[in-house]
Structures are given as C-alpha cells and as structure tokens.
Amino acid sequence: MSSWAAAAEVLRAQRIETPSWAYGNSGTRFKVFAQRGIPRDPYEKIDDAAKVHELTGVAPSIALHIPWDRVEDFGALGRYAADRGIELGAINPNVFQEDDYRLGSLCNPDPGVRRKAVDHLLECVEIGRVTGSGVLSVWMADGTNYAGQDNIRARQDRLHEGLREAYDRMPENMRLLLEYKFFEPHFYTMDVPDWGTSFAQCLRLGERAQVLVDTGHHAPGTNIEFIVAVLLREGRLGGFHFNSRNYADDDLIVGAADPFQLFRIMHELVSAGGLDPAANVAFMLDQCHNLEPKVPAMIRSVLNVQEATAKALLVDAGALARAQAEGDVLGANAVVMDAFNTDVRPRLAELREDMGLDPDPIAAYHRSGYQERIEAERTGGAAMGWGA
Amino acid sequence: MSSWAAAAEVLRAQRIETPSWAYGNSGTRFKVFAQRGIPRDPYEKIDDAAKVHELTGVAPSIALHIPWDRVEDFGALGRYAADRGIELGAINPNVFQEDDYRLGSLCNPDPGVRRKAVDHLLECVEIGRVTGSGVLSVWMADGTNYAGQDNIRARQDRLHEGLREAYDRMPENMRLLLEYKFFEPHFYTMDVPDWGTSFAQCLRLGERAQVLVDTGHHAPGTNIEFIVAVLLREGRLGGFHFNSRNYADDDLIVGAADPFQLFRIMHELVSAGGLDPAANVAFMLDQCHNLEPKVPAMIRSVLNVQEATAKALLVDAGALARAQAEGDVLGANAVVMDAFNTDVRPRLAELREDMGLDPDPIAAYHRSGYQERIEAERTGGAAMGWGA
Amino acid sequence: MSSWAAAAEVLRAQRIETPSWAYGNSGTRFKVFAQRGIPRDPYEKIDDAAKVHELTGVAPSIALHIPWDRVEDFGALGRYAADRGIELGAINPNVFQEDDYRLGSLCNPDPGVRRKAVDHLLECVEIGRVTGSGVLSVWMADGTNYAGQDNIRARQDRLHEGLREAYDRMPENMRLLLEYKFFEPHFYTMDVPDWGTSFAQCLRLGERAQVLVDTGHHAPGTNIEFIVAVLLREGRLGGFHFNSRNYADDDLIVGAADPFQLFRIMHELVSAGGLDPAANVAFMLDQCHNLEPKVPAMIRSVLNVQEATAKALLVDAGALARAQAEGDVLGANAVVMDAFNTDVRPRLAELREDMGLDPDPIAAYHRSGYQERIEAERTGGAAMGWGA
C-alpha cells in the first residue's frame, strides 16, 4: 500500500493502548524520582489516558494492572472511562509483588503459592469479563538466580498447569497473551525467557493463547521484526508491549532508542496484514517515564508509533516485491529506506486536522494547562506507582 | 545418579562424534593459517578420527560434510572406517559455498537455485542411506544483510517446501536435525536464527525433525541449558554441535570459554534422561582449530565433554531435589557446585585404564609419534579445508 | 608461584572486604523481598560482617555507605567494629537517592545540585579521615536516558570539577577509586560507562585516583581480566567490587555465574603481583542477595574468592612461561586449566584448621545458631535496606 489516502485510512483506524501504570511514578532499583501531578487512584489515571486520546485520536483504551488498579466496582470504572471517551483494555495480573512470590508464582515449588497465583489469574479473568476486556496479558517475574536453584522442566510443567486453569476459565472473546522476557528480575533463568518458550506453552493451551512481544525483552542484537514475521505466519502474534531499549529492559519511550527498528517492525506488520483489525494484534505501550513528565511522554510515544506506522505504509510494496524477486539487494533496501527517510510529520498533521484534532498534540498539550492543573490539584493523598 | 559406579557405566557408553572438517585447515575471513600434517582426502580424516577414538574410547564416529567429503564409493569409505574402529556419522549438506547461493539456498528467491539446493539435500539423504547414517544435519547459511532485501515470511515458506521434500525422502531410521544460528554469514536476518524458528519448522515437518543446538549459535547471555531443558520436554532435542565461544560463533574447543556452562548443559541432560541411548540425542563436535594442532585439540575436546559429563553425573540428585523442594536456594546451588568443583580427572584416568586405554590420552598422543608421522607423510597433494 | 606452602601464605594474608549494604534488604525495581533477621542499624551490620570474618578469617573489614550507615559518632562505630575483630573500610558516598539527583549529581546541569553532591563527597572524605579509611569509593548514577538530553562533554567537565575538589581534600593516605558502569540506572549514557573514561578522569586528577573494577559493570562479552592486566600495567587498578552477572548488573554471588572468569581475573592478579600488599589493590564485594539469606551468602562469596585465588596460585608459572614462549597454544592453556580443574577445597580446609578456624565455614555457620538468633532478636524497628 503506497498511496497516502489508503495509508491515512489505516492510520485513522489505528488503536494504541496506553498503560495505566505509566501514569504513575516509576524508577529503577536505585530510586523512584517523584513527580508532581501524579494520579492518586485509577480514576485519575483514566483522566490522563483520556487526555492522551483526546489529543492524539488513536489511543482509545487503557490497560489495567491488578492489584494496582483494583477498585470496588469495575463496572463503574468502565463507565467513568466511557464518559471520557476511552475504554478499559487489557487486564494485567501481578504475581510478583508479594513476599510469597520470592521463588516464583505459577512456577513456585510450593503448591500453596501456585494456588494463590492461579487464583489471582482467575480473579483477573473475572475482572476482564466485567470490563469487557478481550486480553488477559500475562507476564510472570518467575525465574531463578542460581544454577540448580530449581528444576527447569518441573517449572515448565507447573507453568502449564496454572495457565491451563486460567485459559479454561476465560470467556470466548478473551485471549491469553503470554509475554516473554530475556531476564530481570531473575538472572539465571526466567521461566519464559524467549518467544519460543511462550510459543510452545501457547500451542499446548489452545488457539486463543498467543505470544506477546515486548520490544524491550530480547537479547542484544535480536532481530525483533523477524520474530514478528514468524509469529504472524504461525498465527500466534497476540500483541505488543512497545517501549525502547539500549541495554536491558530500559522501558524508554518507544522509538527513542532506535526509530528504524520500530519502522521495520511496522513494515513487517503492514506487509503481513498485521494492521488489519481482523489480525487482532493488540498494540500496547509499556514504558517507564523515570525522568520525564508522564503525560507528554505518553503523547510522544503514541506519535512515535503513529509516525513509524505511517512510514511503513509508505513503502512501495510493488516496487519492493519486484526488487526482491530480482535479487536486487540495493534496490530493495532503497525502497524501504525511501519510506523511512520520508518526513511524515506534515502529512500526519494534516490527518489530525481532518480528524478534528490539533495538528501538533505536544504543543496543544502544553497550551492546554492540563499539566499545571494536575500539578495543582493532585496534592493530597499518595501518588500511585508500581507498588500501589 | 550419584554413585561413581553408575556414572562410570554411563561414561563408558558415551559417544561423541568428531567432525571430519575439524581435521582440515580452517580460519577466519582474515586468514586460514596452514598447518602441517593436514589430511588430503576423506580417508586421512578418518585416520585422524580413528586416532582420537583409539585414545579416548568415546569418539566412535565421524561426521561427514558433503561435498568436502564426497568420494566415489561411500560404501568403501564406510568399510575403511570400520576397519579402523569407527563409523560414519551424520551427513552434513553444504548449500552455501557456490556463487549460486549468494542470496540463499532453500530460501533463495530464484526457484532454480532452490531446486539445486533441494537436490543436494536429496543427494545427502541417499549418501546417508548408503552409509547407514541416522542423522541428516541441516545448516543453511541463508539470510539477508539489509532490511527489505527479501521477504521474511516468503523465505520461511520456501524453507518449509525444501525441507519437506528432503524429510519425505529420508529412510525411516533417519532424522532431520535443523540447526539454528543467531547470525553469520548474514547480518540482518538469518532464516533460522533461533531455536523457536527451528522448532516451528520441525513441528510442521513431522516427528523425525528435531532441533540441533550448536552451543556457539546464540545471542550474548542466552541460557543454553534452559533451551536444552525445554527441547527435551518437547521431545525435540535432536543433538548438539559442541564448541565454545566468547563473542560470536568462535568455534573454540568445547568447554574452553566457559566450562561451567558445559557442565550445566550436561546436568540438564542427565536430569532429564538425555544421556540415555533411548533419548537419541546426538553429541557432535563442531569446531575450528585455527591456531592449535588439530588432533590433540580434538582429543582435548572429547575429554572436556567427558569431564563435564562426569561432573554432571556426580550431582546428588536426591539432595538436589530436596533442597529445591524446600526452596533452599543456597543449598540447592551448593549441591550442583559440589559436583562441578570435584576433580574428576583421577577417576576418569582409572576408568580409561579399566577400558584398556592410556589414562592420559594427550600424553599418549604426544608419545605415539602420530603427529610426527602425519607431518612427515602428508606432504604432497592439497591439504583439505573448508573449501575442499 | 606453584608450591602450596607459598600459596598458603598469600591466602592467609588475603583481605576481602564485605559491604555493609549487602547485609540489608535488597531487590530489583519490581520487588524487595523482606528477609528475617535483617540489621536495623549499622551496628548490627557490623555484627554480621564480624561473623563472616570470624568464620572465614579473611574478611576483616566492612565497607560503609553514606548516608545508609551514617551515625552520630563514627569513632564509636570504629571501636565497636574493632571490638568485634574487624575494621571500617572504604567509604561509599551516595549521590543518587534524592529527588535532586534526577538529572545527575556531579554532572547535573544545575550548579546547586552539583554543589550539594560535592559537599556530600567532602563529608565522606571527612568521615574517612575519622574512620581511617584508605579508600573513597565513588560511584555515580549519573547519566541520561535520551539522545540530546544533556551535553556529554559538558558533563565530563563538571565531573572533573567535582572530583577535583574531593581529591584535593583527601588526606595523604586516602585514594579515590572511580567506579565505572556500562548502564543502569541510565539507559542512553552513563557518565562513566567504561574503564577508559574512568582512566582518563583519573589521569587528570593525580596518582591517588585509580580505577575501580566492578565485575558486573561491563558490556556482554567483555574480557575483564584483560582490563585488569592493562590497569595493573598502567598502575591504575585501585580495586574491585566483586559480584557476578549473566545479563546486566545482576549482583549475584561472585563466582556463581562464571567461576572460570573469576579464576582468570585472579590469575592476572597473581601473575602481575596484584596480590602483593604493596600493589594496594582493594578486594571488595558488592552484591545483592535478593533471594538467599544474607550472612551465609556472604560467607559463600568470600569462599568463592578464596577458592579462585587458591587455584590461581597453583598455576605453574614457569611451565606457563615456557609454553607461551614456545607458542604452544594447547600446552599453555593446559597449564592454566590444570590449576582451575584442581579441587582446592581440601587444602583450604586444612589451611583454615591451621588458622584455628572451622574447616567448613558454611556448616559452622549453620551449627552456630547465629541465624536463628538474629531472626529472633531483630524483630522491632525497621530493617535496613538500600533506601535506609
């Protein structure tokens, strides 16, 4: 697809989900730097997410993290969101922040701890049923720090048992996306360290179990777009957690560390129909704005995904296919680079105006007074963060 | 298994296959340093492999690489080997050293090149039928150097088609082992870069398609024993190409860069029954002795695998399971480290004497005069190497 | 040096400093798992460090971290330690855990923050004067997360200015050791990411500024012993922070991830006289026992350094030099591997008995009732950790 009109149509329909936790304080093991204006409850997170959607037009849902976003009445939370123009999105269970989980959750050698972890997953399934979420997004911190600490295969068996129970409880319209991570918080093994392990576990669960690709969760040098292409071919690409990294799981703004990589990932999606709503690939952000203010950083992130998508949509598919068929290495690469080197910002500004939006969402945010307002208003109570 | 008697029985039965190509000259892209006494034909490679087996007692077969080891009469080659006490082992096709393969072999955009590559695989199946080889060991250099150079998914489709044809031609007793490699000789994508891709391709082929783990073919930091454990659990661990690395695919002597890693891999095998002949895991070496003399380096390599296996067999499985069940992190690790820290060399020397071998194979080699003899005798003709 | 008698003498004189912070709670950004029996003040940390020294005989000092270990009267703290048989060691300033340091400490664009950071360093110099510490151990978390965030060169200039002030204030017997770290907590640049940057900064400061090598602070694949050898040759190896890693800065027990690497580092030290007290290389541990109990983990760590040192002392230097001179690659490597493969534990047990210690410090710890006692006694108050 190389005409801008067709591209614009896809771009209008794009949906990028922002994560509730990225509106709260975050940091590294060394320090969480407190910011002003941080939400003090899930409702205020929804306010922030709604602001991001209001200005970008393509971020119409917010992912929830349980228990951080646990409320008495999820139905009410959903209505609150709907009133502000967004939906509740993926449900993210948390099975890593209690002392019980020191040696793992679903993979823990202690059956009592495993039971507790599975029960939490089942609770999240029920929350998702209430909120109408189509995605149960499972990441476990499970792993070991020392050789011999636990039995690798036994842990895979326990993992399957736990996921099986959650999978079987899910309503028909829900998918289980199993996220993998190369390392952290464990340093000898993670129990789902790579896409292959997630894929193998998903195959045993059923068709509604799919792999979730967090762009920050790979070994140095890994070609992520290759994994995306293979998973699309296997029908097992469930979605993304977008962010960017230079070293480990840096959780920087998506596209900040390597904008060309983000473009290449989008190119694989475009060329395999992965942007088609029928492909049902969930585009979610998962970031930590440790230094920079949260809301404009999230706007920047959404725009980065949008710009990369726009460039990918500009790739001249016909010319590319011809050059590939002819074995024209430089020619094929040039087709792709031509799209990447194009400055899509003016066209996206026009598209926004067509959509009734400000052409420059960042400037609009700064003009809006929103930041000043939340800094002034959100002063009592405890700022939300990873631990709350 | 922690008693030495039982361990010794396993060690007697161990079979480590040496690769014909490691007896020839090898090097880097910068330089192949010529050595003296290098074989000039496959028969002389067999002589060297037989010497390694004669001295170690656990290297009773030699892998062949076609066309480097192509001879008129493979039956005669097999009898030559048998006369010297060893067997012909895995057949390794070569689909990367002709100008036709510049853009790939099975994945090449040109159907004519793909046909040529598949035909070579079929030839190798037939050679294996003649030699009685149980393993068709497929590594392809296929990949791309630049984004957009070719269509990633289309290349996976072509790969499947080619492998399908070879798989279907294999006799019942033959397995297809599909090797993966993170990078090199291509630097944007390899077409089988990771175990997940190999696994997915094998699943589509059938039960006799299995993953081959080359210990040098992973991203930095990859936990290889985890992959070994998962593949054993899935019944898809076909075998190993052993070597060691610090950086890329260094092809150093196995155990030289990280002896603890080799031990941990062996520990996973031991604890999952992977050393049981019924598990049918092929233990093969794949190394380049660029600087050091070939035959003693190969003896050293075989001993390194043997020593790591012996240590893994010394792990007190009962104590380990107890510590793991109790969540005793330091205790479980201590069980494993106790085995690793044990000096198994005296016990292995005794085992060799029991087997009628010299207790010190390296010293025996130096005393044997073999090196002097091959250096003196192998003077005319062209030394074999990767290109011949 | 290859005779055990000479080795034993060196081993008796070895001094491995344990860090106060490793006796407190620690964790990852995801979770700090609380343990029982954790010290509630610096005095109890000293109790734990003294226990480690009592059982190992080679850990006679404890590093302090300011402000975590700030007390009213450091003289009294020193006497408390002396009464328990240990000394106060390196002083470690903390310029990363206040909100002011969000954009850096010595490198911060704000002169007021830089002043505050320098003042803290000066305070630490004064504390060191009181405690008689010979080492000011400087690690800064300074860096940036995004391209353009700050001016790389200007930050180097500011760094020099701040260090200059601290260096000039130090008493004659104090050294400034400048630690480098590849990444974390910043992900685009660290201001001292590699040994070269630390070395360049030290050269400008003066002879008592030296490089501190934390074994966990390198890029994947880095040959640390090479750096050690080069710094020894330049006279700029100030000391170590020992720990081990598979991925990032995992801070696992030293020698746990790669015992062969630890041995190789010790081999470089031995062969360059780096264990000679005159070389003045500080051997310090810096670890996080996130999952395992602190005191036995620290004993294990000390033993791991001791075992690696013992093996390094067993390398037959004469045989090694001969093989190297002859270009005998396999022979030279074999000399080194022979030492590594030796089980030094029985000899070290004897050495401990000679020193009046229990031959098995871990077993002695478990028999001592110390763990039960601290778990019972340390119940009121707040457990110490990174944040307190």
Next chain:
Amino acid sequence: MSSWAAAAEVLRAQRIETPSWAYGNSGTRFKVFAQRGIPRDPYEKIDDAAKVHELTGVAPSIALHIPWDRVEDFGALGRYAADRGIELGAINPNVFQEDDYRLGSLCNPDPGVRRKAVDHLLECVEIGRVTGSGVLSVWMADGTNYAGQDNIRARQDRLHEGLREAYDRMPENMRLLLEYKFFEPHFYTMDVPDWGTSFAQCLRLGERAQVLVDTGHHAPGTNIEFIVAVLLREGRLGGFHFNSRNYADDDLIVGAADPFQLFRIMHELVSAGGLDPAANVAFMLDQCHNLEPKVPAMIRSVLNVQEATAKALLVDAGALARAQAEGDVLGANAVVMDAFNTDVRPRLAELREDMGLDPDPIAAYHRSGYQERIEAERTGGAAMGWGA
C-alpha cells in the same frame, strides 16, 4: 549551527575517504561470492574510487592497503589518481595474512616475527612519505584464542615497542591512528580490544598518535557517540572507519543497520567542532559489500554519511542548549529528533546541483553505463580481494 546556508558550506567541504579494498571481492569465512567487474589491480580500484567521487563530490581520496595495493611506483600511482581527481589517502599496513602471524604480529612471542611486522610498518611509513599520506592507519589482528595462551601484559609491552619504532620514523605531517577491535579474528583476547587500550598506548607514544574508531568494533550496546565525545575532549580522536553492524563486525553499509546512531555520532562531532578541518578527524569508510555491487554500494555509503551530517548540522544548537540547561528532557530530545526526522534529501539534491553534480548520484551511476563497462572490460586477470 542551524541555518542551511552554513550547513551547506560544511557539507561542500566534507571529505569522506573510500577504501581500496571495498572495491575488491570480499566475504565471510564461509564464502567469498565473486562479482563481475572487480578491479584487477590498484589502478582499477582508483578508477572506481574516482567514479564515486565524480558522482558524489565528497569522496576525494582513497585509502590504500599494503601489500594488497603495493605497486612498483607509488609516485606514479599518485599521479594516476590525481589525473582522475582524487588523492591517495591513509596507508593501512597488513600484518595478519602471513603464516608467520599465526600468534600475532607486533605482539608475537617470537622476536623475529615482531621484527618482520615492525619492518612492514616502517615500509608503510615510507610509502606514506612518497604518497604524501597524512595517516598511518594501524589495525592489528593480534590476540589469543585461549586463556593462558600468552601473557597479556607482555604483549602490551611488545606492542608499545613496535609502535614506538614506527611512530618515531613518521614524518612530521603523519599521524599514527591506532584502531581497536572488540574481537575477531581472535576470540579470547584482542590486544587492542577497546578505545581505552588504544588511548593508553597512544598516550605513551606522543601527540601524533590518536585513536581510530571503527563503528563496527564495539561490544553490544556500546554508546559510540559517547566515546567520540570523550576522545574529542581528550584531543585523541584521529578518525573513523565507518560501516554498520547488527551483531559482530558485520561491515555493512554505514547507516544501514542504525541510521539514528550515525546521526548521533555526527551530532557529537558537529557540537564539538569535529567537522572543522582544524580538528583533523579523518572520515574513512571500511566496509565489505559481500552481496551487493561494490561501486553503487560505495556511493550509497557516502550519501548515508552525508545525509547524517546534514541532519546533524540542522540541530538547533541554541534551542538544544537552552533545553539542556533547563533540564527539559523531552524538549532537548525533541530538538535532536526534529533534525533527525527532517528529510534532507531534497536539500542535498539542490546542493549537488549547485556543485555541478547530478542531484541523484545513484540514478546517475545507473545511467552512466559504468557498471556495464567494467563488467565487460575487466574479464581477464585475477579479481582483487582481501587475499590479493
């Protein structure tokens, strides 16, 4: 500098040196794919380099590699180049392609081999004197493959001795640039693995010894622009070997793997005056076009450097400094990203027209018939490559 007029002036004056060896055949250890139209002698390489300069206007010199480019009369070679509009550039000695160099060149344990290597360096100094080259570009393949193989410090001493002799022989206008490389062709140590080692060696030689940064010679995740900034601050950045990599030393087209990284490097240069001719930073390419045709690949490479430079020149330095001073993380990053996201191709096309060049050098090359001509004419003789 943010006005285009000023930027254009810098771009007109830019000089990017192409390497003679990149016009010859190259490959990996697995295969050198032969191409058609490859030069058969250094004169034909000069023809190709001149074509690149003719079309780009910014590649007015060619680096020589000795002995690959050794001719009887370097004066004549220089005049041949001058007649075609280019100059002879850096002289690159080769001390890695003879069997004598198996265990190293300047660092070899054998004094005879060291003598041979130093003599070759001295020969190259003399060649440089004849050709008027200002740069002696030293890369050694020296290193070891196994722990203990040789003495790391002794090798540093030998290295210094050899370089000292070459340095002292250089004419006043010549600089010695010492290239570092993380690994390959050796896999345990390289003797100059990082910028710190090169820097330390250069400091001992004198002011005309400087570090050469090959962009492909770093550990995964290394921030190269940081090194560039630090070396500029120390006055020791001698120049670049540009290429790009995803994994090891891939030697792909510069900017192909990560165009944003190339831009960031250029940004550091621009902001520190590194493009000023007085800074005397040599911009040289060092690539292997294994799959793609050589001459258009080289044109593409030159354009990539030029485009990255143009973008770097567009960074609004004033706005950037203000945002940095204010600690405006997102704002400062936005200034840099704005320049990167700008499509500079139209402006560069105009600049070329101003310079009397075709606005599209790639298209001009294809129209020129040059490729067809060299393929037709260069048919007899041996194609040049790394080995000849």
